Amino acid sequence: MTTVTETTSKPKGLPVAGAATALVLLTALNFVNYIDRYILPAVQEQIRGEFHITDSQIGSLTFWFMVAYMGISPLTGWLGDRFPRKPMIVGAALLISAVNFFTSDVHSYDSLNFRHAMLGIGEASFGIFAPSMLADFYPEDQRNRVMTIFNIALPVGAAIGVVGGGMIGAKYGWRHSFIVSAIPGAIIALLVAFLIKEPARSGRVEKAKVEKGVILSLLSNRAYMCTILGYAAVTFSLGGISWWMVSFLVRVQGMSQSEASGVMGPIIVVGGLGGTIVGGLWAQWWSKKTPKAMFYVPSLSALAAVPPALLCFFGPKPFTLPALTVAVFFIFLGTGPVNATTLNSVSAEVRATAMAGQLLVIHLLGDMTSPKIIGIVSDHSNLRIGLGATLITMVIGSGIFYLGSRSAPKLEAVA
Secondary structure (H helix, E strand, O other): OOEEEEOOOOOOOOOOOOHHHHHHHHHHHHHHHHHHHHHHHHHHHHHHHHHOOOHHHHHHHHHHHHHHHHHHHHHHHHHHOOOOOHHHHHHHHHHHHHHHHHHHHOOOHHHHHHHHHHHHHHHHHHHHHHHHHHHHHOOHHHHHHHHHHHHOHHHHHHHHHHHHHHHHHHHHOHHHHHHHHHHHHHHHHHHHHHHOOOOOOOOEEEEOOOOOOHHHHHHOOHHHHHHHHHHHHHHHHHHHHHHHHHHHHHHHOOOOHHHHHHHHHHHHHHHHHHHHHHHHHHHHHHHOOOOOHHHHHHHHHHHHHHHHHHHHHHOOHHHHHHHHHHHHHHHHOOHHHHHHHHHHOOOHHHHHHHHHHHHHHHHHHHHOOHHHHHHHHHHHOOHHHHHHHOHHHHHHHHHHHHHHHHHOOOOOOOO
């Protein structure tokens, strides 16, 4: 029998002192990280032309990013559950900024691959440590809201990365896009170092039998496994679509790189930001009626995105952009709830390991291979078919989330 205890005397429902500062700064850092990640898709047509590479090779850049991302995840998860996370967050942010700055000296496809892999190490480290630390600043019933705010950075940062990267690249060359992106991350990292105090590990802590290892406990946690497997299926589609959408607009819609990047920015902001906020509020309201809501929202989100995405990829050209906006909105509905569910489905002492497991699985089974698969399909047919094929996994993800709702964890821990 597993017993559950509280590691803090803090009154229920109240965040730890300094929580708001931590949320603002870590969200800002997450925001900058997504800017960095989405610059490359914005300028990849320029890179493709300069290095004379195929769509399959362009897709491989994400592959090596994800190899490094996943390879470092078990180590960072172990570190995050045993050592202070603040210095490791600062170190990861400074690494990301340094990698972007030195991208200006990349002059071959292989060196660009190496650069992108190093970026994966920095982003994986931050992506594990930051949510784990935020979970210790806030009580369980507030984590959906906190993770929704934290993940607002995804659509906004991605939009600025696509727009800013594309415009700077078109005017000054693609290398300058990465140099500019290196500055804000370094500044925010220093603010984190001086303004955030490491919180005590809080929440429920399970004292399990010694022989029951951490990995086995996570594998036997049905709510956790359904969350990360459903998220992996959605990430397969989202990662592939995000990577190739600017190229799709250039080739199919006949736009220039700066025009395509300029269009994608508002679409990601309107659709992605709107979806993230609405999904978080919807899940918060619905979860008061049933804990299954934290699974229902991402399930419906994935399923609802399929029809507008099909219209975007295969419909008449006038429908491409409106359909894309609607598809992005639906995809992002589940972002906040799915991350909150991961944190709430495990005990306090393994949160960093659980986040590491999530990052490992969603990228191993998700966007590690989808950009390359789309590139291979595109090389043998066209980009429409390559993008359209990924929507199969959206339907699969919807089904997995629905199965997870049968074992949805309640907000209150039971001994």
